[in-house]
Amino acid sequence: MLAVIMAGGSGRRFWPRSRRERPKQLIDLTGRGSMIQLTAERLSAFCSPEELFIVTVAPLADAIALEVAGKVPRAHIVEEPQGRNTAAAAVLAASIIESRFGDVPFLMVPADHVITDEAAFRADALAAERYLEKNDRLLTFGIRPSRPETGYGYIKKGAPIAAGDAGAEIFEVESFHEKPSAQKAKAYCAGGDYFWNSGLFAWRPSVILRAVEKQLPDLVSLMRPIRAHQGTEPLLFLLKPVYERVPAISIDHAVMEKADNVAVLRARFGWSDVGSWESLREIHSPDANGNVLIGEHVLLDAKDNTVFSPDRLVAVIGLSDVVIVDGGDAILVCRRDRVQQVRDAVEALERSGKTRLY
Amino acid sequence: MLAVIMAGGSGRRFWPRSRRERPKQLIDLTGRGSMIQLTAERLSAFCSPEELFIVTVAPLADAIALEVAGKVPRAHIVEEPQGRNTAAAAVLAASIIESRFGDVPFLMVPADHVITDEAAFRADALAAERYLEKNDRLLTFGIRPSRPETGYGYIKKGAPIAAGDAGAEIFEVESFHEKPSAQKAKAYCAGGDYFWNSGLFAWRPSVILRAVEKQLPDLVSLMRPIRAHQGTEPLLFLLKPVYERVPAISIDHAVMEKADNVAVLRARFGWSDVGSWESLREIHSPDANGNVLIGEHVLLDAKDNTVFSPDRLVAVIGLSDVVIVDGGDAILVCRRDRVQQVRDAVEALERSGKTRLY
Numbered sequence: 001m002l003a004v005i006m007a008g009g010s011g012r013r014f015w016p017r018s019r020r021e022r023p024k025q026l027i028d029l030t031g032r033g034s035m036i037q038l039t040a041e042r043l044s045a046f047c048s049p050e051e052l053f054i055v056t057v058a059p060l061a062d063a064i065a066l067e068v069a070g071k072v073p074r075a076h077i078v079e080e081p082q083g084r085n086t087a088a089a090a091v092l093a094a095s096i097i098e099s100r101f102g103d104v105p106f107l108m109v110p111a112d113h114v115i116t117d118e119a120a121f122r123a124d125a126l127a128a129e130r131y132l133e134k135n136d137r138l139l140t141f142g143i144r145p146s147r148p149e150t151g152y153g154y155i156k157k158g159a160p161i162a163a164g165d166a167g168a169e170i171f172e173v174e175s176f177h178e179k180p181s182a183q184k185a186k187a188y189c190a191g192g193d194y195f196w197n198s199g200l201f202a203w204r205p206s207v208i209l210r211a212v213e214k215q216l217p218d219l220v221s222l223m224r225p226i227r228a229h230q231g232t233e234p235l236l237f238l239l240k241p242v243y244e245r246v247p248a249i250s251i252d253h254a255v256m257e258k259a260d261n262v263a264v265l266r267a268r269f270g271w272s273d274v275g276s277w278e279s280l281r282e283i284h285s286p287d288a289n290g291n292v293l294i295g296e297h298v299l300l301d302a303k304d305n306t307v308f309s310p311d312r313l314v315a316v317i318g319l320s321d322v323v324i325v326d327g328g329d330a331i332l333v334c335r336r337d338r339v340q341q342v343r344d345a346v347e348a349l350e351r352s353g354k355t356r357l358y
Numbered sequence: 359m360l361a362v363i364m365a366g367g368s369g370r371r372f373w374p375r376s377r378r379e380r381p382k383q384l385i386d387l388t389g390r391g392s393m394i395q396l397t398a399e400r401l402s403a404f405c406s407p408e409e410l411f412i413v414t415v416a417p418l419a420d421a422i423a424l425e426v427a428g429k430v431p432r433a434h435i436v437e438e439p440q441g442r443n444t445a446a447a448a449v450l451a452a453s454i455i456e457s458r459f460g461d462v463p464f465l466m467v468p469a470d471h472v473i474t475d476e477a478a479f480r481a482d483a484l485a486a487e488r489y490l491e492k493n494d495r496l497l498t499f500g501i502r503p504s505r506p507e508t509g510y511g512y513i514k515k516g517a518p519i520a521a522g523d524a525g526a527e528i529f530e531v532e533s534f535h536e537k538p539s540a541q542k543a544k545a546y547c548a549g550g551d552y553f554w555n556s557g558l559f560a561w562r563p564s565v566i567l568r569a570v571e572k573q574l575p576d577l578v579s580l581m582r583p584i585r586a587h588q589g590t591e592p593l594l595f596l597l598k599p600v601y602e603r604v605p606a607i608s609i610d611h612a613v614m615e616k617a618d619n620v621a622v623l624r625a626r627f628g629w630s631d632v633g634s635w636e637s638l639r640e641i642h643s644p645d646a647n648g649n650v651l652i653g654e655h656v657l658l659d660a661k662d663n664t665v666f667s668p669d670r671l672v673a674v675i676g677l678s679d680v681v682i683v684d685g686g687d688a689i690l691v692c693r694r695d696r697v698q699q700v701r702d703a704v705e706a707l708e709r710s711g712k713t714r715l716y
Contacts, residue, residue: 015673016671016673296712296715298703298706298707300696300699300702300703300706301696301699309689312686312687312688312689313374313687313688313689313707313712313715314688314689314690314691315373315374315688315689315690315691315692315700315703316691316692317690317691317692317693317696317697317699317700317702317703318692318693318695318696318699319680319691319692319693322677322691324689324691326689328670329670329671330670330671330672330673331667331670331671331672331673331682331684331689332672332673332675333672333673333674333675333677333680333682333691334673334674334675334676334677335675335676335677337676338658338659338675338676339675341658341659341675341676342673342675344658344675345656345658345673345675348656348658349656349671354654354671357654357671
């Protein structure tokens with residue numbers, strides 16, 4: 001099966017562990033490897049190296065190549081001149097798949113999500129592939145909500161379309177919903193009609209390119225040289241002038257929320273977008289005192305804390321609901337309900353010109 | 359003027375900055391040098407190198423010698439085989455001073471206190487020396503309390519004895535008081551009759567030796583070989599068998615609280631025993647938000663915190679009344695009113711055998 005990993009993100013929410021030149025996809029939050037490494041391994045269970053591609057920004061390509069060595073050929077790590085969000089990356093991915101393999105279905109997955117139950121993931125991915133071979137659909141993977149999460153977008157399912165291979169269920173999409181209020185999230189969660197929008201997609205090149213063309217005709221025409229690219233000159237050279245004019249917009253906003261041929265596959269695997277330090281608590285189960293502890297520690301009267309310090313001991317005394325992260329030359333100590341402000345801290349560092357620290 | 363610096367302490371309250379082999383006297387809490395270095399510099403303003411001595415435990419002697427190079431000769435750094443508290447150190451100090459200089463007054467000062475207004479300190483020290491030349495007294499330095507501190511012992515002054523040199527006031531001691539309750543501390547602080555017990559002393563060898571002999575005759579007789587020591591063999595060899603039998607007790611408990619010839623000089627200098635991370639707030643003034651910040655930092659919605667991290671940036675988000683200390687391979691995050699429990703954290707490390715970390 002063909003798959004393209006989107007690995008161009010530049011998130012700041014995992015500072016001080018993540019930095020400009022080492023964003024979230026390159027860091028190890030699970031203790032089992034970097035996010036990109038785990039993503040490549042997960043796909044390698046059913047994709048050969050020849051079938052795996054990564055789209056990232058040029059400055060990250062070599063670091064990523066090291067992480068996925070043996071699983072993704074260096075020539076399959078496609079370098080964007082700069083990050084232009086997922087719509088551009090989707091068109092780029094579709095162009096490359098189309099020019100090399102023809103109009104066959106491929107998965108498009110973020111490099112920095114956590115997926116549990118890999119067998120279920122594989123079954124769902126293969127069911128998607130079978131379904132898309134015969135159907136001109138844009139397929140998203142919807143996650144059954146396990147809690148009233150306000151940090152995710154939601155998808156309301158419509159009528160069932162198909163029972164895919166091995167029991168996979170595919171539905172029409174009635175509507176997309178932005179990150180909801182706590183009250184709305186509760187309602188979404190209570191009924192059985194809403195899924196979390198995972199950001200994992202599958203489609204055939206012709207179908208996604210046609211859908212993008214409807215909404216952003218310029219993007220597709222700008223990318224046309226890529227579709228004809230035969231490898232006589234490096235792709236990056238071709239992309240440079242194109243990316244200067246490409247709009248930075250997500251594929252969700254640009255296409256998925258507007259297209260009339262979207263379908264959602266009810267995922268049977270576990271999923272987290274690992275959006276902030278708070279989501280470390282989804283990856284690692286808290287202990288009896290509610291503490292998630294990565295690294296050596298001493299705790300006295302300390303409950304419900306998240307400590308990520310694989311390389312140094314952390315002692316916590318008399319504190320609760322705090323996130324502590326050792327980032328080498330920088331340390332973060334943050335109230336758990338304020339982790340969204342980590343970005344603000346990084347921005348403060350940017351403003352003060354402390355380049356080495358972000 | 360003669361002075362002996364007591365530098366054998368092995369405090370745990372400044373972990374993770376302090377360690378077994380680098381206790382508080384060897385660390386730099388002020389940004390101006392280690393505590394022992396500042397103490398030696400302060401005394402050097404009126405003591406020549408020949409007049410300065412340090413009593414410490416053997417394993418710390420070389421590290422201390424580096425800190426006081428040029429101010430205290432290496433031969434004046436007296437090595438105890440092991441720490442035996444201040445009564446033994448006082449007898450040792452008196453024995454050395456007596457054998458080399460005769461029965462002349464000397465200061466006995468801790469290596470790890472902070473003193474401000476060095477001119478006043480010098481004036482008080484010289485006034486003490488003058489006074490003791492003619493008086494068989496055990497002189498303590500009493501600090502006028504600036505707040506109802508419950509972490510210090512108190513001295514109740516009695517009748518004035520003498521107006522010393524340059525306006526120094528010396529009083530009888532009516533009583534010593536252990537660390538008081540908050541209520542008692544308030545009362546002590548409100549009247550003008552109580553001083554903080556600083557742990558700084560001055561006396562002549564004959565006077566302190568006689569006073570110790572009254573309470574602990576064995577200690578003085580055990581130490582008699584030291585009084586006769588003429589430098590033909592290393593003092594440490596002589597001390598080894600002696601220290602195996604010497605009681606570990608403080609000079610306050612053993613002698614000062616019981617002797618009938620104690621006097622207190624009202625200190626005109628500023629003083630802190632720097633007893634815990636909390637007292638960093640006495641050395642460094644908090645900023646407008648109540649934060650004491652040593653090292654690079656980013657603060658968002660953070661008040662009344664103490665951050666000691668000279669070598670790494672610390673970001674604090676949404677937290678108040680927290681102490682954060684970077685200790686290299688260990689990080690402390692502690693509620694400010696729990697800093698006394700830092701010892702417990704060190705004990706937990708000891709129990710778990712994490713030798714490199716304490």
